[in-house]
Amino acid sequence: MKKPVSWAMQSGLGLLVISFAAFAIIALMPADPVEIAIRAWNLAATDETIAALRREWGLDRPFLVRYADWLVNFLQGEWGRSFRTGEPVFDEFMKRLPLSLLLGASGIGLAVALALPIGFASALRPGGLADRLSRLLSVGTQSIPIFATGLVLIWVLGVKLRWLQPFSDHAAAVALSICLISLHSMAVLARVYRQGLQAATAQPWFLTARAKGLSEARALWRHAHPSAVYGVIAAVHAEAGWVIGSSATMEILFGLPGVSQFLVLSISARDQMVLQAYVMVVALWMILVDLLARFLMSRLDPRLS
Incomplete structure (x- = not known):
């Protein structure tokens, strides 16, 4: 059996790779969550509304910045809020x-x-x-x-x-x-x-x-x-x-x-x-x-x- 430290390092590195790959794939999906939310919530699709939602959800920031912020928050138990329900994801x-x-x-x-x-x-x-x-x-x-x-x-x-x-x-x-x-x-x-x-x-x-x-x-x-x-x-x-x-x-x-x-x-x-x-x-x-x-x-x- 591999030493615990070696196994822990491999596991941590694997989780880091998985988190980055998943974040990239989900972020690059063709559908825009803001447009989906506007239709689901029956909001007016104005430029101001779209900009406000993108700013609130952090979608207006560069990809790497968003990923780094998400990773730090995730490790601290702050998993963000659900776009669909508005509730903290961790609590859900x-x-x-x-x-x-x-x-x-x-x-x-x-x-x-x-x-x-x-x-x-x-x-x-x-x-x-x-x-x-x-x-x-x-x-x-x-x-x-x-x-x-x-x-x-x-x-x-x-x-x-x-x-x-x-x-x-x-x-x-x-x-x-x-x-x-x-x-x-x-x-x-x-x-x-x-x-x-x-x-x-x-x-x-x-x-x-x-x-x-x-x-x-x-x-x-x-x-x-x-x-x-x-x-x-x-x-x-x-x-x-x-x-x-x-x-x-x-x-x-x-x-x-x-x-x-x-x-x-x-x-x-x-x-x-x-x-x-x-x-x-x-x-x-x-x-x-x-x-x-x-x-x-x-x-x-x-x-x-």
Whole structure:
């Protein structure tokens, strides 16, 4: 594992590059946020009004000056004001971020909790029921978009069976969203875990453990499990980006007031401060997941410390 100082420098540099690239792309988008705001707010499109809005939002200053001011303010917790709502972007995100984090973190946590027993049963009985089920789920979740699965579950559980009311019951919508998010990752992680366990069974140390009288299940758990979990952690790191998109889909599908829903409402208004803040929040999420994955992998393999 790389030294913490080196990793922190690389992460900081990566965030700086991401922030500049995102700021440049958003700033160079063809639509003018002032013109969008004037139409949305039914203001008179006079030269004085346009000039006043551009001056208030800092759009009349050079690009590099705007970026430097934004970066300094962002680091101080001043994320600007939303062009669309007029409210501080930081306050809007702090109200909505807990729900988005709940969906993403709970979804990936539930996926890991379900993947380990399913993957273990699949490796213990190759070709058995658990193995066939995990293979079917892996193929199905890779082939069917999550929003399509969500619509089917809404129709079955909400319309036909009337067990849930996902659009009026906030708790039911959150629970169903977490289950849907975990479904895709669970199938992938179960197959990764199974593959890691199966690969370990061909190693001499595993054969030695079996020769000493350990049952296959006990040998898998005591000797193959640590190396297989290492692969699962690496896969979780890769799944973290997919979870962001899944959480956004669930927020839109069920009308949950998360960060992604706020982003979608802000895109049409070209709300630059909101878009920029969202990019940075996603980048921070990926860096935190990377840090956690590196820490856990170093615990499993001290050679990486």
